[in-house]
Amino acid sequence: MDLLPDIWRQDYWLPPGVTWRDMEQLADADRPQPLDLLIALPLALGFVALRYVFERFFAPPMGRYLGVKNRSQKTTAPSPQLESFYTQQTRKPTHSEIAGLISLCGKTQRQIEVWFRLRRNQDRPCQSKKFGEAAWRFFFYLLAFMAGLTCLIDVKTLVLAPQGVLEGVSNTGQLKKAMERAHYWYYMLELGFYGSLLLRISVDIKRKDFKEQVIHHLATIFLLIFSYCANYIRIGTLVMLLHDSSDILLESAKMFNYGTGWKKTCDALFVVFAVVFLVTRLVIFPSKIIHTTLALSMEVFEPFVGYYFFNILLMVLQALHIFWAGLILRMVYKFLKGKLEKDERSDEESEIEEEEEDKGGEENADHGDYCWERSKDTLNSKLSMLTNTCVLNSFSNQRASVSDRMRKAQ
Structure with missing residues (x-):
């Protein structure tokens, strides 16, 4: 029962010499309190509902204006045995499992492989759904970025002189700056938005970097919670502002990519x-954020538990940045070489989509039977034409030979 009070021990959250009483003594100003974070839960649910309305009524006309069109998909033939295996066991059966399905449903190995590939493509998200998700994130990041700018009017000074973000704590251990209401709502909206992403993570499109995205969302949520409770409001706002600046461009590029x-x-x-x-x-x-929190902060206070926790989370984010930067640089290299065939960005392609995007992979196999039938018909037609041509030529040569013999006999 004593575990919950121990979580809020001041030596965990605050630097040495700073107590919760110091924050309570801020006169005529709002102060961050842990209970304030509870409002993020209804905000997350509100974002989920608002996103449903946006993707249902606003995203479709925007997509039609940009020329977003869903690709036609070839449906599979009805097969209760294969459908039950697909839904209850696995979407990608092994060779041994296919051998067992051959005797179960009476199909050939080739037919079973094609059926599963077509069935997976049926579950592939359509272009309009991907456009709706990108448009929703674009508008939120745009509004969040503008809100962050209003919270940090002196953001240029903070970037050039990052020690300014440490103004929340002085050498005497007293808090110098109180939280403004704009920072409060900016924090709660960001926290509610990332909470809504976690709530919808099971129904959203799964990307290649699905695990990295989950780690990113969790690290961001923990950073927001910790920085709010410890009154690191200014540096937390600056971190979110830097992230939103590039996310706006990414989502806008994806929106135009889905259009024609x-x-x-x-x-x-x-x-x-x-x-x-x-x-x-x-x-x-x-160079600015991590260097400030890791090195320059030691000029203001001594290390404490929250110091290590906060910097570890920032380094986790930096590791994800390096991972995504590698994908982006690879895309840029292919783009400059003119060999860019598909988007390799971290949040662009999913595993299901790769089955269709890979020209040498499963998309050709998905339509293998159809292509084979069409090729076979074409081949038969050509063979018939060739046979007819040979027969006609033989008949014509025979008639010519008979005519020559008749003329010689005359």
């Missing part, structure tokens, strides 16, 4: 996104 006739716009936005991402997350974030 916007390739040049998509390429231009992606190039700008790559530059902003690399500068903000590989240059500013480690």
Whole structure:
């Protein structure tokens, strides 16, 4: 029963010399309190409902304007045995499992493989669904970025002189700056949004970096909670602002990528996104943010539990930044070489989509029977034409030979 009070021990959350009483004594100003975080739960549910309304009524007309079209899909033949195996066991059966299905449903190995590939493609998310998700995130990141700018009017000064983010704690251990209401609502909206992403993670499109995205969301939520309770509001706002700046460009590039006739716009936005991402997350974030919290903060207070916890989470984010930067740089290299065939960005392609995107892979196999039947018909037609031609030529040569013999006999 004493575990819960121990969680809020001041030596865990606050630097040495700073107590919860110091925060309570802030006069005529709002102060961060752990109970304030409870409002993030209804906000997360509100974001889920608002997102449903947006994707249901607003995203479709926007998609039609940009030329977003769903691709036609070939449906599978009804097979209760295969459908039951697909839904209850696995979507990708092994060779031994296929051998057991051959005797069960009376199909050949080739027919079973094609059936499963077509069935997986039926579950592939359509273009309109992907556009709706990208549009929703684009508008939120845009509004969040503008809200962050209003919270940090002196953001330029903070980036150039990051020690300014430590103004919340002085050498005497007294808090110098109180939380403003704008920071409070900015924090709660960001926390509610990332909470809604976790609530919908089971129904959203699964990307190649699904695990990395989950780690990113959890690290972000813990950072928001800790920085709010410890009154690291200014540096937390700056971290979110840097992240939102590149996310806006990424989501806008994806929106135009799903439409038709916007390739040049998509390429231009992606190039700008790559530059902003690399500068903000590989240059500013480690050299300004992490350096400030890890090294410069020691000039203000001594290390404590929250110091290590906070910097570990920031380093987790930086490791994810490096991972995603590698994918982006690989795309940029292929883009400059003119060999870019598909998007390799961290949040662009899913495992299901790769089955269709890979030209040498499963998409050709999905339509193998159809292509074989069509090729066989074409081949039979050509063989018939060739046979008819040979027969006609033989008959014509025979008639010519008979005519020559008749003329010689006359």
